[in-house]
Amino acid sequence: MVSLAAAAAGLSACGQRGPLFLPTDPAAAQRATLPQLLTPGGPRPASETEAAPKPAAASSAPAPAPPTTGTQK
Numbered sequence: 001m002v003s004l005a006a007a008a009a010g011l012s013a014c015g016q017r018g019p020l021f022l023p024t025d026p027a028a029a030q031r032a033t034l035p036q037l038l039t040p041g042g043p044r045p046a047s048e049t050e051a052a053p054k055p056a057a058a059s060s061a062p063a064p065a066p067p068t069t070g071t072q073k
Contacts, residue, residue, distance in 0.1 A: 022028075
C-alpha cells in the first residue's frame with residue numbers, strides 16, 4: 001500500500017504543466033548543462049578550453065639542488 005502511494009506521488013509530475021522545451025534565449029546559452037553539473041571537473045564548454053592558460057616558461061622552474069661534498073654529518 002505504501003509503495004503504491006509512493007509510485008502515485010512520483011508519477012504526479014510535481015505540479016509541472018505543459019510540454020517540455022529547450023530554451024533558446026541568449027541567457028540560456030550561458031547556463032551549465034546537466035553533464036557539466038554532474039561532473040564538476042569534467043568536460044568544459046569550448047569557450048573555456050580555448051582560453052586555457054599557457055604553460056609556464058622554463059625560467060620559472062625550481063633551481064637545481066647544490067652538489068653534495070660526499071661527507072655526511
